[in-house]
Amino acid sequence: MIEKILVLEVVLPLLAAPVCVLVRHPRFCRFFSLGIVAICFWIAVALLFEVRGGGVVSYQLGGWQPPLGIEYRVSTVNAYLLALVTAMALVVLSFDSRGGPPRVPEQRRHLYYAVFLLCIAGLLGIAITGDAFNIFVFLEISSLASYILVSLGGHRRAVMSAFYYLVMGTIGGVFFMLGVGLLYQETGTLNLRDIAARLEPSLDDRGTVLALALLVVGISIKLAVFPLHHWLPNAYSFAPPKVSAFLAATATKVSFYLLAMVLFTIFGAPFVFGELRLQAVLLPLSILAMFLASGAAIFQTDLRRLLAYSSVAQVGYMTLGLSTANATGLAGGLVHLFNHAVMKGGLFLVVACLLYRVGSVHIDALAGIGRRMPLTAAALVIGGLSLIGVPGTVGFVSKWYLVSGVLERGWTAAAVLILLSSLLALVYVGKVVEAVYFRKPAEIQPIDQVREAPLGMLAPAWVLAAAAVFFGLTTNWTYGVAREAAELLLAGGI
Amino acid sequence: MRPPSRVREMPILRVVARALAPVILLFGLYVQFHGDFGPGGGFQAGVIFAAGLIIFALTFGAEALRQVVSVVLTERLMAAGVLLYGAVGVLAMFLGGEFLNYSALDPLTTGHHGQHLGIIAIELGVGIAVAATIMRVYYAFVGRRPESDGETREPSLGAEPGGRTS
Amino acid sequence: MSSVQSFSGLWAYWLLIALMMVGLYIVIARDNLIKKVMGLNIFQAAAILFYVTMAKVTGGTAPIVPHDPAHPGGHGGHEIVYSNPLPHVLMLTAIVVGVATTALALALAVRIHGEYGTSEEDEAVAYDMEHG
Numbered sequence: 124m125i126e127k128i129l130v131l132e133v134v135l136p137l138l139a140a141p142v143c144v145l146v147r148h149p150r151f152c153r154f155f156s157l158g159i160v161a162i163c164f165w166i167a168v169a170l171l172f173e174v175r176g177g178g179v180v181s182y183q184l185g186g187w188q189p190p191l192g193i194e195y196r197v198s199t200v201n202a203y204l205l206a207l208v209t210a211m212a213l214v215v216l217s218f219d220s221r222g223g224p225p226r227v228p229e230q231r232r233h234l235y236y237a238v239f240l241l242c243i244a245g246l247l248g249i250a251i252t253g254d255a256f257n258i259f260v261f262l263e264i265s266s267l268a269s270y271i272l273v274s275l276g277g278h279r280r281a282v283m284s285a286f287y288y289l290v291m292g293t294i295g296g297v298f299f300m301l302g303v304g305l306l307y308q309e310t311g312t313l314n315l316r317d318i319a320a321r322l323e324p325s326l327d328d329r330g331t332v333l334a335l336a337l338l339v340v341g342i343s344i345k346l347a348v349f350p351l352h353h354w355l356p357n358a359y360s361f362a363p364p365k366v367s368a369f370l371a372a373t374a375t376k377v378s379f380y381l382l383a384m385v386l387f388t389i390f391g392a393p394f395v396f397g398e399l400r401l402q403a404v405l406l407p408l409s410i411l412a413m414f415l416a417s418g419a420a421i422f423q424t425d426l427r428r429l430l431a432y433s434s435v436a437q438v439g440y441m442t443l444g445l446s447t448a449n450a451t452g453l454a455g456g457l458v459h460l461f462n463h464a465v466m467k468g469g470l471f472l473v474v475a476c477l478l479y480r481v482g483s484v485h486i487d488a489l490a491g492i493g494r495r496m497p498l499t500a501a502a503l504v505i506g507g508l509s510l511i512g513v514p515g516t517v518g519f520v521s522k523w524y525l526v527s528g529v530l531e532r533g534w535t536a537a538a539v540l541i542l543l544s545s546l547l548a549l550v551y552v553g554k555v556v557e558a559v560y561f562r563k564p565a566e567i568q569p570i571d572q573v574r575e576a577p578l579g580m581l582a583p584a585w586v587l588a589a590a591a592v593f594f595g596l597t598t599n600w601t602y603g604v605a606r607e608a609a610e611l612l613l614a615g616g617i
Numbered sequence: 618m619r620p621p622s623r624v625r626e627m628p629i630l631r632v633v634a635r636a637l638a639p640v641i642l643l644f645g646l647y648v649q650f651h652g653d654f655g656p657g658g659g660f661q662a663g664v665i666f667a668a669g670l671i672i673f674a675l676t677f678g679a680e681a682l683r684q685v686v687s688v689v690l691t692e693r694l695m696a697a698g699v700l701l702y703g704a705v706g707v708l709a710m711f712l713g714g715e716f717l718n719y720s721a722l723d724p725l726t727t728g729h730h731g732q733h734l735g736i737i738a739i740e741l742g743v744g745i746a747v748a749a750t751i752m753r754v755y756y757a758f759v760g761r762r763p764e765s766d767g768e769t770r771e772p773s774l775g776a777e778p779g780g781r782t783s
Numbered sequence: 784m785s786s787v788q789s790f791s792g793l794w795a796y797w798l799l800i801a802l803m804m805v806g807l808y809i810v811i812a813r814d815n816l817i818k819k820v821m822g823l824n825i826f827q828a829a830a831i832l833f834y835v836t837m838a839k840v841t842g843g844t845a846p847i848v849p850h851d852p853a854h855p856g857g858h859g860g861h862e863i864v865y866s867n868p869l870p871h872v873l874m875l876t877a878i879v880v881g882v883a884t885t886a887l888a889l890a891l892a893v894r895i896h897g898e899y900g901t902s903e904e905d906e907a908v909a910y911d912m913e914h915g
Binding site for chain 3: 260274279280293294296313
């Protein structure tokens with residue numbers, strides 16, 4: 124059954140977008156998109172159950188046989204990503220932002236939902252497809268949609284950030300396209316598994332090494348790996364808060380999957396980490412990201428910017444897991460995809476609540492807000508603790524497996540550095556918590572009139588906060604799937 | 618937005634545009650419907666078709682074109698074209714094939730009939746969507762007044778300009 | 784392989800790289816947003832040309848099946864060598880992506896002009912520095 128409707132995972136949101144454009148009714152579009160995403164989530168979960176334990180579901184678009192036709196191919200790795208993206212989309216879309224993004228008037232709100240659906244379709248497409256060029260197309264669909272979404276933020280700088288994001292993202296996309304072209308030249312095929320089977324990477328083959336370089340740099344831009352992260356803090360802090368929550372929870376995660384897939388499935392761990400020794404670059408960059416981005420987060424006075432810099436640091440943890448190239452570390456990186464999506468998505472939704480009630484998320488404006496909005500503030504604390512990696516939260520789970528993976532590899536210094544970087548997270552989270560609970564509200568602030576956020580906002584934020592605790596205590600599902608995915612990747616499969 | 622009056626008074630331009638526009642439109646349709654026998658297809662055809670209309674608008678004013686193809690209509694056609702494409706794919710699924718497996722569209726004959734049918738339908742969808750999109754892009758840029766008065770007649774996504782106050 | 788050989792044999796690639804770097808340089812060095820978009824377009828065009836050069840088969844013609852029922856698959860009994868059509872098809876898609884990106888970039892540039900009153904990046908940055 125599920126293998127017959129697998130393609131709907133992408134087709135439904137892709138076709139729901141024009142339906143929204145045609146119907147032009149904001150309320151309809153809101154619930155329609157929510158319904159579509161709910162169906163996608165159901166398909167993703169069904170797929171995950173189907174492929175757990177090494178199964179694979181394949182779909183031939185248009186009835187054309189792979190490797191000539193485009194194949195959608197779902198294994199544990201893809202199903203995990205699909206479930207992650209659709210779950211986050213579901214929670215974020217159910218967040219009632221009371222009037223949508225500030226830039227979009229009522230009569231144009233249907234377009235906002237259409238763009239949101241296109242973004243989801245693009246991300247799901249990247250995760251599901253088994254065709255290299257198809258990935259590029261979906262990458263650009265999701266990127267173009269996210270540039271638009273970012274530009275809808277209320278502040279004038281949102282448009283400028285979207286422009287930067289567009290320039291960086293397009294360069295990344297073109298790099299990716301060139302990399303795919305070189306691979307096609309090398310192997311004569313675009314099917315990922317076929318490329319992997321035919322490619323015999325060696326250091327003497329400059330075309331292959333160049334392809335790897337282009338792909339890695341291109342994806343790294345989209346993933347915001349440390350020195351290429353420049354677009355991210357601005358984009359996340361000026362986008363509408365709901366959009367920040369969605370992008371922070373999904374976009375970089377899908378890029379991470381793409382990077383892992385290129386490194387492990389196409390080129391294979393023996394070449395990338397044995398011959399080429401990519402970890403010599405990836406590991407220092409990850410550690411730099413953890414420290415410099417966390418350090419930058421400490422000095423931010425705006426909660427959104429703080430969280431955005433923290434996102435760059437968290438990408439560092441993920442790529443650190445990648446560079447260990449062993450099952451534990453890679454599983455740690457993969458499980459951090461989900462864990463970070465849950466906590467950062469939740470935190471950005473909390474930001475949306477605060478923005479709605481307080482009107483600003485400047486740290487000073489949040490002084491003493493813990494008494495006025497106790498539930499929102501509590502969700503903020505849970506997310507913050509999870510960022511630090513306190514036991515009992517998802518952040519701890521990620522760091523535990525990351526540290527185990529790093530130690531397994533024998534990199535004791537890196538393990539120590541992971542723990543030290545948590546101290547930086549403690550500082551920036553502590554700064555927020557201190558302001559929210561222990562600082563006296565500034566005199567000028569009309570803080571007495573601030574009430575708890577409405578239920579439609581609070582509930583989704585709390586779903587993610589609760590998930591951050593729940594999956595911090597029960598790791599069977601998340602780590603189980605991630606471990607299986609990691610082993611699959613290391614074996615060169617998808 | 619009215620084109621500068623100089624353009625409107627140029628007789629050569631007006632005559633040539635009037636003569637050329639229908640030919641371009643016809644050529645667009647040819648590229649569209651001959652696309653399954655020779656070079657062509659929906660994307661090229663859509664762009665050519667839109668170009669024919671835009672040449673008309675450049676000489677006679679966007680307002681004149683807007684009376685024929687309104688902005689809302691282009692938006693609807695954009696969506697309708699994509700939906701036509703998708704509907705063909707989903708129809709193939711309902712008829713027992715894979716998404717976009719055109720052979721399933723014609724289950725009675727085993728030949729290429731279904732493929733033919735499917736290609737024509739989806740290329741028509743592509744053509745409509747592309748032509749409408751190009752025109753919508755044209756409208757979006759031409760519909761803006763000079764920035765000095767800070768007002769937009771046709772905001773791209775409902776922008777509220779002049780948001781200088783931070 | 785000597786450097787002269789590698790240059791003459793791969794001249795198309797050298798051209799492409801040069802074109803690409805021109806585009807990238809414009810994106811980085813120019814402050815005008817419209818020029819940045821142009822640079823981005825040149826950058827994309829280089830990548831598109833790369834695919835197109837890849838598709839060329841020496842002596843190949845356009846991959847169109849001739850309508851000649853007497854000689855299916857050939858002109859007068861000769862085998863026809865086709866250029867590889869696949870990269871062209873892919874680039875059709877890439878061009879569409881490029882058009883969409885350009886349209887969006889220009890729309891954003893117009894919006895930036897509306898917000899900042901300038902299309903120059905340095906002036907916009909200075910404005911942000913001043914007004915936060």
